[in-house]
Amino acid sequence: MSLLICLVGLLLTSSAVSTPVSDKPTLIRSVPAHAASFKGGVSSTGWIDFNFADGRSILVPAKVNGQSVWVKLIDGDETSYIDKDFAASIGFQPPTATKTFGDVNVQVQLGDLTLRRVKTSTADLGAKRTDPLFAPFILSDDLFNQVVVDIDFAHHRVAFQDPHGAIKLPSGAVEIPLIRYLDARTVPISVEGAAPVPFEWFLGDPAPITVYQPYYETHKLLQNRPTSIRLGGGLNGQRPQEPVATLSRVQFAGVSFNQVPSVFPSNTVRGSDSPLVSGNIGLELLARFRLIVDYPHDRLYAVPNTDTESVPFAKDRLGLYLSKQGSTFVVDFVSPGSPAQTAGFKTGERIAMIDQKAGPAWTQAELTNLRFATKETTIVFTMESGGIRQVKAKDYF
Template identity: 25%
Template sequence: MPVVAVPFDAYGGAIYVPAVIKGDSVWLMLDTGLSRTGLDRDWARTVGIEPVPASSTAVVDTIRLGELTLANHRVALYPLHGLSEASGRLEVGLVGHDVLQHYAVEIDYRQRRVRLFDAARYHYRGAGTTVRFTADADLPLLRAQVKVRGRRAIPARLLLDTGASGLCLILTTSFAEQHGLGTVAPAIQAPIGTGLVGELHGTIVRLQEVRLGGLTVPSPTTGLGGEYKGFLSRTDIDGVIGNSVFEGTRLIVDYVGRRAIVEPRPVDGSPCDFDMSGLRLAARGPGLAHIMVDYVVPHSPSAEAGIAVGDELLLIDGRGVAAGDLSDARKALRADGEVRQLVLRREADTIRVALKLRRLL
């Protein structure tokens, strides 16, 4: 029997689990790639959680995750405003390795449920594909191979990061440089994600495949680090593998057994896709109510239509995006061959665009 069984919200491709902190009901992102559980420092202050003197941590009386209660738990205080703007949702906090390491964590992407089992007593019986952790890592660092068309497979240490959504993989800058991945084409110069240190820049490509033990993921969308910033500068890992790879499966992260198990194997075809408009959108302003154009991919449908950074997206096919959410807007812009009718605001002007979507990779 699980110690904890809770539903999760898959907003934006991430995993949000319900929690109660100091009597407030909140959603926390489940993040297997994060060392320490943390809260947004501004939100923490509003509920009376003060930092320990001369530190960026705090002690929280109680954090409840379903049936599990964490008492007097030390958390990091993170600046999560940038993540909130990137996701379009107020990011209150994240559940990290310091909590998850005591359990076998089962994530059922189809049923949208997370279950935590006592790791010492957990026994897996099934036909899932097993991928072992590397021997020298506490976090779930998986042995993998990445394959570029026309080249031999390259061994890679990929951090299983359920806090990463969107691209299938993001590879560190040193790994990309060492293996000459900058020559992979076609490629898009664009932001490749947003982390605790802010926006991360690089190049987006499709590799031929990534192999995790007996599991093969074809045509993964992949961010190649283009700067030494945040985890892109790390040398103890070669990259991260995110939620998109496991969508539609049941994923078990067994910390004591030092393995990840995936069942069933993903169906044929790439499980993760990429935007087909050329727009990178972010939520800004009070309540994150304004959906703004943050970046336009050169030579994309949006660039050809004259959409510019700083434009505010008001409507997609007559539906107000501010009344919905950023996740829905992004989904609407991933439909190959469809024509979307966009209405945008540029200063005092209203702009109407018929945008024909197409694959950029």
């Protein structure tokens, strides 16, 4: 899946992922990346603690051209991304009509692992140095295609290993077929008890499961079940409206998961171009395993985390998409049939306070998480006009 298409949940911390992008970012450089190198002759970084960013992205401490920052790890794209403002701050001049960045040497260090001349493009990632976790860089396949990645979600740690060495597998590891279809690495997924089909493997999608239009129409997955619409996300403000519904059963790596909130994008916003791919599996479901991925050899091993197998998935129970403008909030979208719609919210309305807190007291991530409140949570909105609206969180799809 193209990272341009699926930057979604990371840029806007929404649960959406597949977003078309018509204006491609400016390429910083096109020279090939050097091979990954490990300091001092070691073959692994050992464990590096990561921040799981509310379960929607993997943030790892790193150095980008010597600057200490957090980087987001997303596989599935040959290009990595750097925030345009951060790029300018470290000496990359913005492009003009006649000049692009050209051959810029972007170097990324992850512990004892160094990646030189990483293929990178600029984008508006919205990263601010005042953010609690300043993450102005998204690192993709210049990393993944050169190493074995061991992701221990239960302990929020990751290790990178030289793929030429032996892989020491943890007890209980099961090998899962990791098969390439054109631009996509896929794994077998069973939906509603049907035979397993290829779903794209994608660490950049926070939604548990995304089902592509040919498959969900053939299997009538949106019939006879509650549905709604969510606002997706992506680069440059492009945010498609996508159907959402809850699947009763999804099976991966021999483990069945119940009541899985899922996204059903149209063909125009889907990820993989292959007609053989039926959807993609996202981070919230993958995080219920320890995953050892040998990307250079297309091998995947999974160990179920028994503590999370039966934990309910995060689910939008509000249906209200907000952004901050100064000290107030603006309603960007209201999901049909949601508690927010029932309470009378409309696109374009302004909110002065949420639970007695004005705009400066909220981060964009906190606004996103507001939608995923537990059942029966009451949220109080003070409208700019002075009115009060109370909304009780509940399932609506």
